[in-house]
Amino acid sequence: DIQMTQSPSSLSASVGDRVTITCQASQDISNYLNWYQQKLGKAPKVLIYDASNLETGVPSRFSGSGSGTDFTFTISSLQPEDIATYYCQQNDNLPLSFGQGTKLEIK
Amino acid sequence: QVQLQESGPGLVKPSQTLSLTCTVSGGSISSGSYYWSWIRQPAGKGLEWIGRIYTSGSTNYNPSLKSRVTISVDTSTNQFSLNLISVTAADTAVYYCARAGPSRSGTYSRWGQGTLVTVSS
Numbered sequence: 514d515i516q517m518t519q520s521p522s523s524l525s526a527s528v529g530d531r532v533t534i535t536c537q538a539s540q541d542i543s544n545y546l547n548w549y550q551q552k553l554g555k556a557p558k559v560l561i562y563d564a565s566n567l568e569t570g571v572p573s574r575f576s577g578s579g580s581g582t583d584f585t586f587t588i589s590s591l592q593p594e595d596i597a598t599y600y601c602q603q604n605d606n607l608p609l610s611f612g613q614g615t616k617l618e619i620k
Numbered sequence: 621q622v623q624l625q626e627s628g629p630g631l632v633k634p635s636q637t638l639s640l641t642c643t644v645s646g647g648s649i650s651s652g653s654y655y656w657s658w659i660r661q662p663a664g665k666g667l668e669w670i671g672r673i674y675t676s677g678s679t680n681y682n683p684s685l686k687s688r689v690t691i692s693v694d695t696s697t698n699q700f701s702l703n704l705i706s707v708t709a710a711d712t713a714v715y716y717c718a719r720a721g722p723s724r725s726g727t728y729s730r731w732g733q734g735t736l737v738t739v740s741s
Contacts (some may be wrong), residue, residue: 514683547727556716556731557667562724600667604726608682611667 515539515603519612527620532588534615536601541581545605548577548586551614552597561586593619622647624717624732632711632739638704642717642732643697650675650695653722658691658702660713661734668713672720673700707739 516539526532536546544564549557559568561577564584574589588595596619601612628640642656649656657672671681673691681689685704693700704711715737719730 545726549728556718556734557728558731559727559729562727568729602667602726602728604720604724607680608684609669609726611669613666 514608515542515606515610517601517603517610517612519599519601519615521615522613523616523618525618525620526591528591528593530591532591532595532617534586534599534601536579536584536586536612538582538584538603538605542603542605544580545603546577546579546584547602547604548575549600549602549611550595550597551600557600591617591619622719622730624719624730626715626717626732626735628735628737630736630738632707632737633741634708634739635706638702638707638711638737638739640702640715640717640735640737641699642701643699644719645698648695649693649698649700655720655725656691656693656700657718657720657728659716659718659728661716662710662713670702670704670715709739711737712739713737 518537546564548561551557560571560575565577576587578585598614598616600614623645625643632638655672658670671691673679688705690703714734716734717732718728720728
């Protein structure tokens, strides 16, 4: 099974800050990496697919990069509505697997 | 716009079977090339992929649960289901149904709202 390791596990930042989350896969997954946002009490929502592609309707302040085993998710200018937990997910091999999540808070 | 909705008992006794149904509306479950999946999340924890069923009926399961899980589809009711046998407290979680595909087989762009299942006597 492929293990996904996210860092940090939690993060506090100010409105307008640039925020970066990293995700490392235990083996090469090419670009088969998605990023999800989960707000409290809600289902996850896909923001980025295939490492760097913005899902339709998602604000352009969200972006992703990377390939192989190392990936980065960035919010260019943090907004209050971005308070959520963010998960990476690999879809290269079964079983599909998620990172442990990064909880983002506003300072 | 396809929507998914989970339903089923919120409380299951240890050693019994957890059974959930996901009703798909706004589109036919048998059309297109989609993967219909179950994903769960224990309270305060991360997401665990349980398994999926393809439009053709073929299934894939997480090896950690494979011996206890069955996912099936009923095209006449536009639903797919999860059965998890011999449950324990460790199976207590919010269970989500979700859809992936057609071109991105492992990307979940449609989710149900989730349903909490508690395993307790």
